[in-house]
Amino acid sequence: MLTLGIESSCDDTAAAVLYDDSRLLANVVSSQNEIHSRFGGVVPELASRTHLETIEPIVNEALFRAGKNLNDIDLIAVTQGPGLIGSLLVGFCYAKSISYVTGIPYIGVDHMLGHLLSIFLEKKKPSFPYIALIVSGGTSSIFLCESVTRCKLLGRTRDDAAGEAFDKVAKLLKLGYPGGPIVSKRATHGNSAAFNFPRAWLHKDSFDFSFSGLKTAVLHQYTKVKDNSTIPIDDICASFQHAVIEVLVAKTVKAALQLGVNNVVLGGGVSANDHLRKTMKEVCQEHALELYLPQPQYCTDNAAMIAMAGYLCHNEQEYTVDYTADVFSRSLLG
Ligand code: KG4
Numbered sequence: 001m002l003t004l005g006i007e008s009s010c011d012d013t014a015a016a017v018l019y020d021d022s023r024l025l026a027n028v029v030s031s032q033n034e035i036h037s038r039f040g041g042v043v044p045e046l047a048s049r050t051h052l053e054t055i056e057p058i059v060n061e062a063l064f065r066a067g068k069n070l071n072d073i074d075l076i077a078v079t080q081g082p083g084l085i086g087s088l089l090v091g092f093c094y095a096k097s098i099s100y101v102t103g104i105p106y107i108g109v110d111h112m113l114g115h116l117l118s119i120f121l122e123k124k125k126p127s128f129p130y131i132a133l134i135v136s137g138g139t140s141s142i143f144l145c146e147s148v149t150r151c152k153l154l155g156r157t158r159d160d161a162a163g164e165a166f167d168k169v170a171k172l173l174k175l176g177y178p179g180g181p182i183v184s185k186r187a188t189h190g191n192s193a194a195f196n197f198p199r200a201w202l203h204k205d206s207f208d209f210s211f212s213g214l215k216t217a218v219l220h221q222y223t224k225v226k227d228n229s230t231i232p233i234d235d236i237c238a239s240f241q242h243a244v245i246e247v248l249v250a251k252t253v254k255a256a257l258q259l260g261v262n263n264v265v266l267g268g269g270v271s272a273n274d275h276l277r278k279t280m281k282e283v284c285q286e287h288a289l290e291l292y293l294p295q296p297q298y299c300t301d302n303a304a305m306i307a308m309a310g311y312l313c314h315n316e317q318e319y320t321v322d323y324t325a326d327v328f329s330r331s332l333l334g
Helices: 033-037 044-066 085-102 111-121 162-172 179-187 212-225 233-259 274-286 304-316
Strands: 002-007 012-019 023-031 075-081 106-110 130-135 140-147 150-156 263-267 290-292
Touching: 002 044, 002 085, 002 304, 012 044, 012 304, 023 044, 023 304, 033 044, 044 085, 075 085, 075 111, 075 304, 085 106, 106 111, 106 304, 111 130, 111 140, 111 263, 111 304, 130 233, 140 233, 150 233, 162 179, 162 212, 162 233, 179 233, 179 274, 212 233, 233 263, 233 274, 263 274, 274 290
Parallel strands: 002 075, 075 106, 130 263, 263 290
Antiparallel strands: 002 012, 012 023, 130 140, 140 150
16 A cells, blocks of 8 residues: 655655555655744744645655656545644645545544654564653653554643754754754763753653753853853753753653553654663663664654554544545644
8 A cells, every 4th residue: 555645734845655554665855944044943934835835846756756656646644733734734735635636535644643653664663552752843742652543642841842942042042943953963062061950850740841941041051151252052052952851861761660661762853862862772771671763864854754654543443534624733642
């Protein structure tokens, strides 16, 4: 079975072609970073206009790279939400239109489920149940996944998402956008013990996160040193990154141990972070937990994970195509 995946929830236009759940034939992502970087963040109106221009060429490019055409496609999987409404509408309406005209069924996919199942794009696949940490620009959440369609939210951020905190700190330090990759690069040259930034553990049994206090602490530190002849940007980045990652790793591992779940999965753009991957690996090893890491290209927004989630959901449950369905801005999971 061939699934065409389409993703346009934020600022990446993406399309992919997946054969069953076993072979990714094409995975194309068109990034809008250059357009948004001068604003220090995504400008929704520009994002949706750019999706409009790129959606068709990107879908055609994915089909071309896969050596297929629309007649070969059995299922269209498209991101239905959460995300920016204007951006989502471009991909969703495009997918529904193709489906309506060609008769190929389409399935709307929760973007979060895409991240939760992106690990199935890898050769080494986890068995259920697993604990998943999903960290991106829009979310920082811990889930218990018991099956493809049963993923229970255990905790989520109460304010900024981890990726959002990286982006805001980068903007504050005038480093550029998106902040995660830049901050993590600068952090490799810095001392993570230089500043003792706060960790918000919240209630001891809570799997929720909070990163807004940490971001404010970085702002205060920066204000104190910004008139110095040399600003210790690398040290600030390293100390900030260390504080975020310590909390992410501790809460994820605690969830696995407390619920007696042996498998841990990462997903979302921030899980491309080397320091997070390394720390999570070390701590999981200490506790004899099995860690499953998607390759970085499947961590950030992509349509391969949407194709995979659509295919797996379609296989698991009865599905009726609904052309009246609409996009949604908040995840339906939990
Ligand atoms: O999953 P994603 O591509 O889009 C969303 O759904 O949000 O994640 C993008 C987020 C951005 O906030 C970006 O700064 C962050 O992921 N990110 C990283 C890294 N690469 C991307 N954060 C920390 N370290 C990285 N290496």
